[in-house]
Amino acid sequence: MRPFEYMNPLTVDEAISLLGLNGHDYERGMRPLAGVHPLAGGTDLLTLMKADIAAPSHLVNIKRLSGLPKDIEETSQGLLLGALTTLTDIETHPVIQQRCPLLAQAAAVAATPQLRNMATLGGNLLQRPRCWYFRNHLLPCWLKGGTECPAHDGANRFHALFGGGPCYAVHPSDLAPALLALDAQVRLRGRGGTRTLPVAEFFSLPTVDRRHETEIKRDELVLSVLIPRSPEGTRSVYLKAMDRKVWAFALVAVAAAVRLDGRRVVDARLVLGGVAPIPWRASAAEHVLLGAKATDELFAGAAEAALSGVEPLRHNAYKGPLAQNLIRRALTTITQREVAGV
Amino acid sequence: VIGAVTQGLGFALTEERVVDTRNGVVLNANLEEYKVPTVLDVPFIVHAPVDLPDSEANHTGAKGIGEPPLVPTAPAIANALFDAIGVRIRHAPLSRPRLLEALAEHPLPSQHSSLLLEGRYGEGAAIAVTPAPHAPKRAEDRKGQGGRV
Numbered sequence: 001m002r003p004f005e006y007m008n009p010l011t012v013d014e015a016i017s018l019l020g021l022n023g024h025d026y027e028r029g030m031r032p033l034a035g036v037h038p039l040a041g042g043t044d045l046l047t048l049m050k051a052d053i054a055a056p057s058h059l060v061n062i063k064r065l066s067g068l069p070k071d072i073e074e075t076s077q078g079l080l081l082g083a084l085t086t087l088t089d090i091e092t093h094p095v096i097q098q099r100c101p102l103l104a105q106a107a108a109v110a111a112t113p114q115l116r117n118m119a120t121l122g123g124n125l126l127q128r129p130r131c132w133y134f135r136n137h138l139l140p141c142w143l144k145g146g147t148e149c150p151a152h153d154g155a156n157r158f159h160a161l162f163g164g165g166p167c168y169a170v171h172p173s174d175l176a177p178a179l180l181a182l183d184a185q186v187r188l189r190g191r192g193g194t195r196t197l198p199v200a201e202f203f204s205l206p207t208v209d210r211r212h213e214t215e216i217k218r219d220e221l222v223l224s225v226l227i228p229r230s231p232e233g234t235r236s237v238y239l240k241a242m243d244r245k246v247w248a249f250a251l252v253a254v255a256a257a258v259r260l261d262g263r264r265v266v267d268a269r270l271v272l273g274g275v276a277p278i279p280w281r282a283s284a285a286e287h288v289l290l291g292a293k294a295t296d297e298l299f300a301g302a303a304e305a306a307l308s309g310v311e312p313l314r315h316n317a318y319k320g321p322l323a324q325n326l327i328r329r330a331l332t333t334i335t336q337r338e339v340a341g342v
Numbered sequence: 343v344i345g346a347v348t349q350g351l352g353f354a355l356t357e358e359r360v361v362d363t364r365n366g367v368v369l370n371a372n373l374e375e376y377k378v379p380t381v382l383d384v385p386f387i388v389h390a391p392v393d394l395p396d397s398e399a400n401h402t403g404a405k406g407i408g409e410p411p412l413v414p415t416a417p418a419i420a421n422a423l424f425d426a427i428g429v430r431i432r433h434a435p436l437s438r439p440r441l442l443e444a445l446a447e448h449p450l451p452s453q454h455s456s457l458l459l460e461g462r463y464g465e466g467a468a469i470a471v472t473p474a475p476h477a478p479k480r481a482e483d484r485k486g487q488g489g490r491v
Contacts, residue, residue, distance in 0.1 A: 132370060136367065139362070155360050244356055245383050246380050246383075251438070317439075318438055318443070
């Protein structure tokens with residue numbers, strides 16, 4: 001790890017005024033990532049620094065900023081989760097467990113208890129991919145400013161089924177697919193002021209000019225995430241397939257939120273994790289579900305639609321059936337009582 | 343003994359060194375991606391002490407036994423897999439992609455597909471394929487698969 005300076009501002013605006021100074025990002029061909037960076041839980045940033053993928057000149061401690069919330073608040077618009085809320089807080093919060101169980105479940109299956117105690121909501125959304133080419137400083141890669149993706153013709157069993165090219169890394173967050181399924185919004189603050197983006201727009205496939213998985217700017221901080229109140233009767237679940245029982249990133253994950261009227265599906269949001277550089281909404285599967293009667297045949301059809309037309313890489317084709325079975329299991333799990341009588 | 347069986351479990355199911363063949367770089371030279379079993383991956387292991395001290399090797403009567411249980415663990419798991427799905431997988435680890443490839447070549451009888459949906463939430467390692475209680479008829483299987491078994 002390279003030397004850096006540690007800064008302790010008192011307010012959000014003071015921190016923002018420091019962020020992004022002397023910054024250069026991968027898109028300018030500079031390696032490793034440099035400049036002034038915010039530090040909260042540090043569970044991702046420190047691993048990037050140890051691997052010499054990030055080498056900030058300054059770290060700005062944002063853990064004690066007045067105005068950067070670290071708790072969960074009920075508001076008239078919905079649940080407001082502060083950027084500094086830890087994964088443990090999300091996992092164990094009774095209102096989240098009751099009102100959006102898939103988010104509590106997603107937090108519970110992420111990482112390990114030690115990491116969940118440190119890791120924050122904001123950092124979880126901003127964590128970089130675990131791609132072993134991206135994380136290896138010996139190997140050039142497009143996301144780090146290179147010309148091509150070595151995973152495309154390389155060892156790509158953990159890589160993207162959807163949205164790949166020029167980068168084939170998958171997004172590692174467990175919370176992100178759940179928040180997209182909940183139609184949450186991210187509040188950001190930068191030198192230009194505060195703005196709010198739906199999670200669906202906050203995450204965005206990397207481009208030549210923005211080699212990053214989100215729309216956040218270098219001088220911006222995530223302030224909070226708003227989860228609007230789901231209509232009464234919405235059921236949700238988060239399922240994650242891993243190479244072992246705990247402490248692994250998702251091979252494939254499914255975040256599902258469904259509402260039934262009798263046995264008819266009146267609302268369905270299905271999001272896949274581990275299959276694309278950003279959380280991936282399975283719109284085709286949602287279309288199959290909407291308005292139809294909840295049966296196992298319908299769920300199989302939705303699972304098929306979710307993966308139709310996919311062109312896997314050499315080593316990641318197994319993610320197709322894995323995702324389909326996970327979708328079927330998720331839909332069966334949350335609609336079980338209704339389906340039982342069919 | 344328990345440690346060796348645990349190592350055998352990792353060898354059989356998750357541990358694999360991945361090298362980029364174009365440049366020889368090991369891609370998973372860390373404990374995040376070279377996956378050893380965690381506490382939750384290891385079942386209860388029955389350890390039966392055998393009371394046969396070796397008084398010649400040393401004065402305490404101890405015998406070295408740490409590594410031998412590592413040897414049969416992976417074959418035992420591979421045999422269990424064969425017993426469950428009737429397909430031999432000959433490369434360690436017995437990973438999810440290899441299992442699905444093998445099943446694509448030798449599909450399970452259709453009634454077993456419903457088993458995919460059984461099992462509880464959170465069983466990460468078991469989500470893709472729940473082993474079917476389908477014991478192949480040994481003699482037939484051997485005949486059918488020619489030299490594969």
